Amino acid sequence: MQPRERFIAALERRPLTGRVPHFELVFFLTMEAFGKVHPSHRNYSQWGQMEEKERELHRLDMADIYIATAERFEHSAIFIHPNPDTVEETIRLIDILREKTGDRYFLMRHGDATFSIPDGKEMFAFAERLADDPEGLKREAQQKVDAAIRRAEVYARHGGLDGFALCADYCFNSGPFLSPRHFAEFITPYLAQLTAAYRDMGFYVIKHTDGNIMPIIDQLVATKPHALHSLDPQAGVDIAEVKRRYGDQVCLIGNVNCALLDTGAPEEIAESVRYALRNGMPGGGYIFSTSNCIYTGMPLKSYEFMLEIWRREGVYA
Amino acid sequence: MSQPNLELLFTAIVDGDAKRAAAVAQAAVAAGVDPQTMLTEYMIPAMDEVGARFEANECFVPELLISARAMKAAMEVIRPLLLGRAVEPAGRVVIATVQGDLHDIGKNLVATMLEGGGFQIVDVGVDVSPDKLVEAVQVHQPQIVALSALLTTTMPSMKRMIDRLVQEGLRQRVKVMVGGAPVTQDFAEEIGADGYSDNAAGAVTLARRFVGVAA
Secondary structure, three states: OOHHHHHHHHHHOOOOEEEEOOOOOOOOOOOOHOOOHHHOOOOOOOOOHHHHHHHHHHHHHHHHHHHHHHHOOOOOEEEOOOOOOOOHHHHHHHHHHHHHHOOOOOEEEEOOOOOOOOOOOHHHHHHHEEEHOOHHHHHHHHHHHHHHHHHHHHHHHHHOOEEEEEOOOOOOOOOOOOOOOHHHHOHHHHHHEEEEEEOOOOOOEEEEEEOOOHHHHOOOOOOOOOOEEOOOHHHHOOOHHHHHHOOOOOOOEEEEEEHEEEEEEHHHHHHHHHHHHHHHHHOOOOEEEEEEOOOOOOOOHHHHHHHHHHHHHHHEE | OOOOOOOOHHHHHHOOOHHHHHHHHHHHHOOOHHHHHHHHHHHHHHHHHHHHHHHHOOOOOOHHHHHHHHHHHHHHHHHHHHHOOOOOOOEEEEEEOOOOOOOOOHHHHHHHHHHOOOOOEEEEEEOOOOOHHHHHHHHOOOOEEEEOOOOOOOOOHHHHHHHHHHHHHHHHHEEEEEOOOOHHHHHHHHHOOOEEEOHHHHHHHHHHHHOOOOO
């Protein structure tokens, strides 16, 4: 089986033999690993001014970085971050990746359209709208979902893209930004619509959010994503409990503690990796990953250490 | 004029009803109620109640912010009366997100809750260098410095901030509290901070303890 097929099997919670699939939402350490600036860190303000042949060279260079990352770290999936982030450039990048790798990798891009936690400047205005203009907020939520579905229809017609990662963050370490009641009103119906539309088009859906999801996890699972990503142990999310309660409904991705990769001792990293594997793998429906991504500033050797354990112990009989 | 029911001021703030909070405050002012009494016995306790509910997961960030808005609406009514009376804040806090970190949600929440708790806030912003922090401490003479970091990669900046306060001879003048998603009590102790809270309401309790004000 190609890595893509194994990734899809895990998303569909089918049993696997061999190594449990792995990927990361983002691997930012491309300068250290490959001597290349990560595509998301590039400033293409003069993109429109470039000759087409120069744009194409940049696209090829960015595609090569995604492929090199997948090959070196044995990712089964590539999460593209097109830069510039347009539908046209997404399609061009997909085509290049498919041309270079065929169907070897599962390809996904951002696809969320629901309200995430606003930043510190916007959160006051958001809270005021929630209290003063709830119907206006719902209209905006619907418009965002409708626009995302229209974009997805273009990708579906073109082909090559396998799925979407929905990366709106909903939760802090302590719990959700919105109360479960507000979440049910302002997020869940729109997330369910979006997920259903993506599924109807044949796409796979991975719902990511940081933080303590437990107060809203019933709602998240009820929107029927193929997978839940992050399962953040820093926020107290226990993959064993999530697996026990929802393992028959949704694939689980993540749970290796990012903070430990950053600052923990090797034995602490090892324990986090082993806990995720031990509790995520049984019965299938698990994709090995950190609880966020390989972010800027993380020691590469910690990620490589995490993978060493996965290679030895993340194997189905 | 009959004495207004000040419990309504308390409940308006807890409920996040800014219009009602302002209206009750105006009626109380018109009836000659001492604004200091309104502030210390009804308004700040209302925000404390919201903070307690927040800590108990009975209310969430948007409700907390809407209560803070109601608190501000009532404050607008009584502020002119307080100005002439030299009413001192519970304390002055310089708050910042540390160098290298652009996240401001936690910082802003803590600032809002501290303000609701009667503290004066000097918000230095995000990605704040040790130099900028030192300057803010020298200029504003706070009793408390509050530092926030969301990333494990920026947590070491907290120690650099504290070390710099030591170098400048300012450390003994201020209490330092730290917080943020990856920060722990152990880390706070390790870097020499005076206190840690994992949430905005707890930060108010901590700040009150620092300045010797009863909760």
